Amino acid sequence: MMTVNEVSKLTGVSIRTLQYYDTIGLLPPTEYTEAGYRLYDDTAMERLQQILLFKELEFPLKEIKTIIDAPNFDRNKALEQQIELLTMKKEHLENLINFARKIKTTGVNKMDFNVFDTTKMDEYARKAKEQWGETPEYKEYKEKASNQSSDTQKIAWQNLMLIFVEFGKMKDKSPDDEAVQLQVKKLQDYISEHFYKCSKEILKGLGAMYASGGEFTENIDRAAGIGTAVFAAKAIEIYCR
Amino acid sequence: MMTVNEVSKLTGVSIRTLQYYDTIGLLPPTEYTEAGYRLYDDTAMERLQQILLFKELEFPLKEIKTIIDAPNFDRNKALEQQIELLTMKKEHLENLINFARKIKTTGVNKMDFNVFDTTKMDEYARKAKEQWGETPEYKEYKEKASNQSSDTQKIAWQNLMLIFVEFGKMKDKSPDDEAVQLQVKKLQDYISEHFYKCSKEILKGLGAMYASGGEFTENIDRAAGIGTAVFAAKAIEIYCR
DNA sequence: TATTGACTCCTACGTTGCGTAATAGTTTAG
DNA sequence: CTAAACTATTACGCAACGTAGGAGTCAATA
Numbered sequence: 001m002m003t004v005n006e007v008s009k010l011t012g013v014s015i016r017t018l019q020y021y022d023t024i025g026l027l028p029p030t031e032y033t034e035a036g037y038r039l040y041d042d043t044a045m046e047r048l049q050q051i052l053l054f055k056e057l058e059f060p061l062k063e064i065k066t067i068i069d070a071p072n073f074d075r076n077k078a079l080e081q082q083i084e085l086l087t088m089k090k091e092h093l094e095n096l097i098n099f100a101r102k103i104k105t106t107g108v109n110k111m112d113f114n115v116f117d118t119t120k121m122d123e124y125a126r127k128a129k130e131q132w133g134e135t136p137e138y139k140e141y142k143e144k145a146s147n148q149s150s151d152t153q154k155i156a157w158q159n160l161m162l163i164f165v166e167f168g169k170m171k172d173k174s175p176d177d178e179a180v181q182l183q184v185k186k187l188q189d190y191i192s193e194h195f196y197k198c199s200k201e202i203l204k205g206l207g208a209m210y211a212s213g214g215e216f217t218e219n220i221d222r223a224a225g226i227g228t229a230v231f232a233a234k235a236i237e238i239y240c241r
Numbered sequence: 242m243m244t245v246n247e248v249s250k251l252t253g254v255s256i257r258t259l260q261y262y263d264t265i266g267l268l269p270p271t272e273y274t275e276a277g278y279r280l281y282d283d284t285a286m287e288r289l290q291q292i293l294l295f296k297e298l299e300f301p302l303k304e305i306k307t308i309i310d311a312p313n314f315d316r317n318k319a320l321e322q323q324i325e326l327l328t329m330k331k332e333h334l335e336n337l338i339n340f341a342r343k344i345k346t347t348g349v350n351k352m353d354f355n356v357f358d359t360t361k362m363d364e365y366a367r368k369a370k371e372q373w374g375e376t377p378e379y380k381e382y383k384e385k386a387s388n389q390s391s392d393t394q395k396i397a398w399q400n401l402m403l404i405f406v407e408f409g410k411m412k413d414k415s416p417d418d419e420a421v422q423l424q425v426k427k428l429q430d431y432i433s434e435h436f437y438k439c440s441k442e443i444l445k446g447l448g449a450m451y452a453s454g455g456e457f458t459e460n461i462d463r464a465a466g467i468g469t470a471v472f473a474a475k476a477i478e479i480y481c482r
Numbered sequence: 483t484a485t486t487g488a489c490t491c492c493t494a495c496g497t498t499g500c501g502t503a504a505t506a507g508t509t510t511a512g
Numbered sequence: 513c514t515a516a517a518c519t520a521t522t523a524c525g526c527a528a529c530g531t532a533g534g535a536g537t538c539a540a541t542a
Contacts, residue, residue, distance in 0.1 A: 005518065019520085020500060035508055036520055056399075057341050061499070079345045086338050093331040097324055100298050104320045158297075246489065256490085261529060276537055277491055302528070 001030065001039040011048060026065050027051060057082055095155040102162045106169075156194040161223050163187050167232045168224030175234040184232075184239040200240045207236030242271065242280040252289060267306050268292060298323055329392075336396040343403045347410075397435040402464050404428050408473045409465030416475040425473075425480040441481045448477030 004015045021027035022038060027048055029038035040048075047068065054064045059082060067073050163186060170180050184203075191198040191206075198206075210216055211233030220229040245256045262268035263279060268289055270279035281289075288309065295305045300323060308314050404427060411421050425444075432439040432447075439447075451457055452474030461470040 003518080014500080015519085016500060016502085024499095033508090033519095037508080038519085053344070057337060057344075075348075076345055079341055083338055083341045083345075086334050086341065090331055090334040090338065093327050093334065096298055097327050097331065100320055100324045100327065103294070103298075104317055104324075107316075244489080255529080257529065257531085260491085265528090274490095274537090278537080279490085 001041055002045075004038050004040075007040050007045070007048070011045075011052070013048070013052070021051070021061075024061065024065075026061055058086065091152060095152055099155050099158060102159055106162050106165050160187075160190060160194070161220075163190060164220050164224040164228055164232060167235070168228040171225065171227060171231050175231065176238050180235045181239055184235050187232075187236075188239075203236055204240040207233040207240070210236075242282055243286075245279050245281075248281050248286070248289070252293070254289070254293070262292070262302075265302065265306075267302055299327065333392055336393055340396055340399060343400055347403050347406050401428075401431060401435070402461075404431060405461045405465040405469055405473060408476070409469040412466065412468060412472050416472065417479050421476045422480055425476050428473075428477075429480075444477055445481040448474040448481070451477075 002010070004018050007013070007018060008015045018027070018038065022029060027044065030041040030044050031039050033039060050068050051064055054067060055061070057079075059067070059078075063078075067075075067078055163183070166183055166186075167180075170177070170183065173180055188198050188200075188203050191203075196202075210220060211230045217229040220232070221227065243251070245259050248254070248259060249256045259268070259279065263270060268285065271282040271285050272280050274280060291309050292305055295308060296302070298320075300308070300319075304319075308316075308319055404424070407424055407427075408421075411418070411424065414421055429439050429441075429444050432444075437443075451461060451470045458470040461473070462468065
C-alpha cells in the first residue's frame with residue numbers, strides 16, 4: 001500500500017492530481033486510513049498506468065473513465081478514433097501555419113468578415129453552379145468540399161482572398177505586367193489545387209464573375225482594396241488570351 | 242453605429258463574445274446609449290477584424306490585446322513566433338499519432354512509469370557516456386537531444402520501449418528466429434533515426450547494457466515482461482555476429 | 483396607448499484539469 | 513514530546529466563452 005506521496009514520486013503525477021482523480025471517481029484509492037489518508041495498491045497502480053497511457057494520447061478524462069470502466073470496450077476502435085481526431089487537429093494546424101506564413105508575406109491587415117463566413121461560400125458555389133450548370137468542374141468542387149473538413153475549406157477561401165490582396169497591391173501596375181500575370185497563374189494554380197481543375201476557359205469565366213459587380217466583387221474590393229476585382233479581371237482576361 | 246446584434250450577424254461573432262471582449266477590455270464599444278446598449282463604429286469594426294485575424298491564428302486574447310494596443314509592435318516577429326509555436330504543436334501531434342499507432346499494433350497495456358520520467362533519460366545518457374566516453378555517437382545524441390524538444394524526445398523513448406514490448410511477445414521463439422532478428426534490425430534503425438547512428442558495434446554494447454541487471458533491465462522487464470531484456474540481449478548478440 | 487415581440491443588459495454558474503494557497507489534523511523521526 | 517514532514521479539505525484561479533435567468537428597452541402593432 002502506497003501513500004499519495006509515494007505514488008506521486010514513483011509516477012510523476014502530482015498529489016493534487018491524485019486527489020482530483022479521486023474526487024471525479026477516475027482513480028479511487030484502494031482504501032483510506034482512519035485519518036482519511038489515501039492508500040493505493042498494485043491494482044490501483046495498474047489502473048493509473050492505463051490512465052496515463054490514454055492521457056498521453058490526449059483523451060479527455062471523462063472518456064478515459066468510460067473506456068477503462070467498460071469491461072468489454074473496444075480499445076482499438078477508441079484508438080483509431082483518437083488517431084483520426086489527432087490527425088484532424090494536425091491538419092488544422094498545418095492550415096493555420098500556411099495561413100500565418102501567407103499573412104506575413106502579404107502583410108494584410110484588413111480582411112472582410114464575409115470571407116470568414118462559411119455560409120457565403122456555399123452561395124458562391126451556387127452562383128458558380130448557375131453559371132456552369134452541372135459541369136464536371138462543379139461536381140469536382142462539391143466532392144472536394146464534402147471530403148475536406150469545413151475547416152480546411154474555410155482556410156482555403158481565406159488563402160484565396162490573400163491572393164487577391166496581392167492583386168490589390170499591384171493596382172498601380174499594368175494588367176499585362178509580368179508580375180501581375182504571374183499572380184494570375186498563382187490564382188489559377190491555387191484554384192486547381194484546392195477547388196477544381198481550373199482551365200483557362202474556366203478562369204475566364206471566373207474573371208468575368210469577379211468583376212460583375214455582385215457580392216463577389218464587393219468582397220474582393222473590401223478585402224483587397226476598391227477596384228481590385230476589376231483589375232484582377234482585366235489581368236485574367238489578358239492571361240487567358 | 243451598430244448594435245451588438247448587427248455586429249454579431251455581420252461578423253459571425255456571438256453577442257456574448259462581444260460582451261466578453263468588452264469586459265476584458267479587448268474591444269470596448271465606441272459608446273453606450275443611455276440604456277447601456279453597446280454601439281460600434283467603423284473604427285471598432287476594424288479593431289474587431291484585427292482581433293479575428295489573430296484569433297484565427299490561435300493567439301490568446303491577452304496577447305492579441307497587447308499586440309493590437311502596442312503602437313509600434315513588431316507584427317512579423319509575433320507571426321513568426323506563432324508559426325513556431327504552431328509548428329511545435331503540430332510536431333507534438335505527429336508524435337502522438339505515431340505513438341497511438343504503435344500502441345494499437347503492439348497492444349500494450351502496461352508501461353513502466355519510469356519510461357515516462359524524463360529525468361531518467363538523462364541518466365541513461367550518462368551511463369552511455371560512461372561506457373563510450375566522449376565518442377562521436379554520444380556527441381550526436383547530445384546534439385539531437387538538444388535540438389529536439391524534450392517532448393519529442395520523451396515520445397521517442399516511449400516508442401523505443403514499445404519495440405521491447407514486441408520483443409517481449411516473442412519470448413517463446415528462439416533468439417535467432419527470423420522475426421526476432423528482424424525486430425533487432427527495427428531496434429537498430431529506430432535508434433539510428435532518433436538518437437545516434439547505431440552501428441553493430443554500438444548495438445552490441447547496448448545489448449550488454451540492457452541485460453546487465455541495472456535499472457535499464459528492470460525498466461524493460463517491467464514494461465515488456467520479465468526476461469525480455471535478457472532475451473533481447475541474446476537476439477542482439479546473434480544479430481551482431 | 484397599451485401590449486407584444488424582439489432586443490439588450492447584467493449576473494452568475496458550468497466547462498477542463500489541475501496549480502496554488504490556506505488552514506488544520508496526522509504521522510514520524512529525534 | 514516537539515518539530516518536521518505529510519496529509520486532508522475547501523476553495524479560488526485560469527481561458528474563452530455558452531447558457532440561463534430576470535429585468536429593462538425599443539419599435540411596431542392593435
